Amino acid sequence: MTTIIYEQSWQGRERAQQWERRADLVIPKRQEIFSVMVQVLPFCGEAPLRMLDLGCGTGSLAEVVLARYPNATVTGLDNSLEMLEIGQAKYADQAERVHFLLRDLEQPDWNEDLGDHYDAILSCLAIHLISDDAKRRLYRQVFQMLTPAGCFVSADRLRAATPALDALYHEHWLHYIVRRTKEVLNKDVPLETVRERQRTMDASAGLKCATLEENMAWLREAGFPVVECFWKDYQRAVFGGFKVDG
Numbered sequence: 001m002t003t004i005i006y007e008q009s010w011q012g013r014e015r016a017q018q019w020e021r022r023a024d025l026v027i028p029k030r031q032e033i034f035s036v037m038v039q040v041l042p043f044c045g046e047a048p049l050r051m052l053d054l055g056c057g058t059g060s061l062a063e064v065v066l067a068r069y070p071n072a073t074v075t076g077l078d079n080s081l082e083m084l085e086i087g088q089a090k091y092a093d094q095a096e097r098v099h100f101l102l103r104d105l106e107q108p109d110w111n112e113d114l115g116d117h118y119d120a121i122l123s124c125l126a127i128h129l130i131s132d133d134a135k136r137r138l139y140r141q142v143f144q145m146l147t148p149a150g151c152f153v154s155a156d157r158l159r160a161a162t163p164a165l166d167a168l169y170h171e172h173w174l175h176y177i178v179r180r181t182k183e184v185l186n187k188d189v190p191l192e193t194v195r196e197r198q199r200t201m202d203a204s205a206g207l208k209c210a211t212l213e214e215n216m217a218w219l220r221e222a223g224f225p226v227v228e229c230f231w232k233d234y235q236r237a238v239f240g241g242f243k244v245d246g
């Protein structure tokens, strides 16, 4: 049997390139998630919005944001230099609209010098990679960084309400990857291979998933008067907070 060694954690060029190539294959309904995140933003299309994307990876979300909001600027933050390099190359001809900064969201000073003038702060599948203490602190910081009419929208991987549901959702995902690998790449990949790969990737990434209810409670605690789950599919959800009601 061939032993496959997978890249550890989210750092490194190989991991960044692999994410860029495979994210749409392995993340169920990824484009639908992006689309929900943008659709729930309460702004008109021509607005010159300022947005942040926390844990932006290679900047895929910015593409959908800019298609809907052509006058927006997006600043993407990530702690992987290699992810940001791929992003910078992709947006080389739109550098005035999409910026990238190397920041570690686990650190209390990740937002130092970023200011408090953002209309929307977004994050896709990244906040489950920081500790619960860092999540709570980040939600409080995000609240302070938004304009009075601003909002925060996060798509994230969650811990289910019970270990049995967690296991069920995870199994569902593994089967999804097997099916998609066949459909998209025409490759038969054994379920056990996918299981082991995901186990090592999750272990090295240090998953710190919280439940949907914990995340929503922490957003309320941070000051958001309106907190909502917009979409959910097994272990992933799109949720967030608005600073104003209505």
Ligand SMILES: C[S@@+](CC[C@H](N)C(=O)[O-])C[C@H]1O[C@@H](n2cnc3c(N)ncnc32)[C@H](O)[C@@H]1O
Pocket: 010, 011, 023, 054, 055, 056, 057, 058, 059, 060, 061, 077, 078, 079, 080, 083, 103, 104, 105, 106, 123, 124, 125, 126, 129, 130
């Ligand atoms: C699953 S990827 C999602 C990337 C991107 N948001 C997307 O949807 O395509 C998770 C991202 O979070 C970043 N990340 C993980 N821990 C981080 C941290 N402590 N600070 C900043 N970024 C982090 C990783 O480098 C990676 O780019």
